[in-house]
Amino acid sequence: MKKTLIATLMAAMAGTAWAGDADVSALKEEGREIARQFLGTLKPELQKAMKSGGPVHAIDVCHKKAPQITAELSKKTGWELKRTSTKVRNPNNAPDEWEKRVLAQFEQQKARGADVKKLEVGEVVEENGHKVFRYAKAIPTGKVCVACHGAHVHAPVMEAIKTYYPHDQATGFKPGDIRGMFSFKKPL
Numbered sequence: 001m002k003k004t005l006i007a008t009l010m011a012a013m014a015g016t017a018w019a020g021d022a023d024v025s026a027l028k029e030e031g032r033e034i035a036r037q038f039l040g041t042l043k044p045e046l047q048k049a050m051k052s053g054g055p056v057h058a059i060d061v062c063h064k065k066a067p068q069i070t071a072e073l074s075k076k077t078g079w080e081l082k083r084t085s086t087k088v089r090n091p092n093n094a095p096d097e098w099e100k101r102v103l104a105q106f107e108q109q110k111a112r113g114a115d116v117k118k119l120e121v122g123e124v125v126e127e128n129g130h131k132v133f134r135y136a137k138a139i140p141t142g143k144v145c146v147a148c149h150g151a152h153v154h155a156p157v158m159e160a161i162k163t164y165y166p167h168d169q170a171t172g173f174k175p176g177d178i179r180g181m182f183s184f185k186k187p188l
């Protein structure tokens with residue numbers, strides 16, 4: 001008890017947010033590191049596929065690899081990993097209520113001039129009576145992304161997208177827009 005009190009006081013002095021015994025700033029740093037790893041695995045796969053066979057081929061790769069990489073990294077880290085968006089391509093990536101709220105908050109922060117690359121949230125929430133740490137980090141739209149997520153996706157590319165994702169919503173983005181976000185969860 002005494003230890004907790006001291007730790008709480010120290011955290012308060014250091015300006016870090018504590019929720020019970022969870023060290024929010026350490027968990028956020030963990031989330032940031034996983035986002036780096038996630039991006040560091042996805043992006044080279046995408047670039048390699050785009051280079052070897054163009055966007056139509058890359059869709060095939062994304063379709064197989066993105067969920068696979070997500071599952072593998074979840075297993076490795078012990079966190080539940082996800083990518084989501086206000087407009088999803090894969091319906092399995094649809095946002096839950098918490099994610100919808102964070103996505104809206106990121107859009108507001110961007111509208112007020114915030115740097116999209118730096119937008120993140122980390123907080124302890126209660127889900128079904130259990131404490132979980134939730135972390136989210138915005139994913140900006142880059143130039144390469146518009147080939148498959150932009151406003152003018154070429155017909156053969158769109159056709160390939162619709163084959164796998166008949167309910168695709170993830171087009172109309174331009175560089176600088178928030179394409180979506182990483183969303184991670186860790187049971188505490």
Ligand code: HEC
Pocket residue numbers: 046054055056058059062063066067083084085087088089090091093139140141142144145146147148149170179180181
């Ligand atoms: C070759 C086409 C292609 C390119 C280029 C591409 N994506 Fe995607 N993107 C996809 C496909 C296909 C999916 C669905 C993957 C799945 O089934 O999980 C997807 C899904 C996503 C998702 C998950 C949410 C959702 O809509 O389902 C995010 C976030 C995302 N892409 C961001 C990006 C960003 C950022 C870039 C640029 C760095 C990018 N994508 C470039 C094809 C592409």
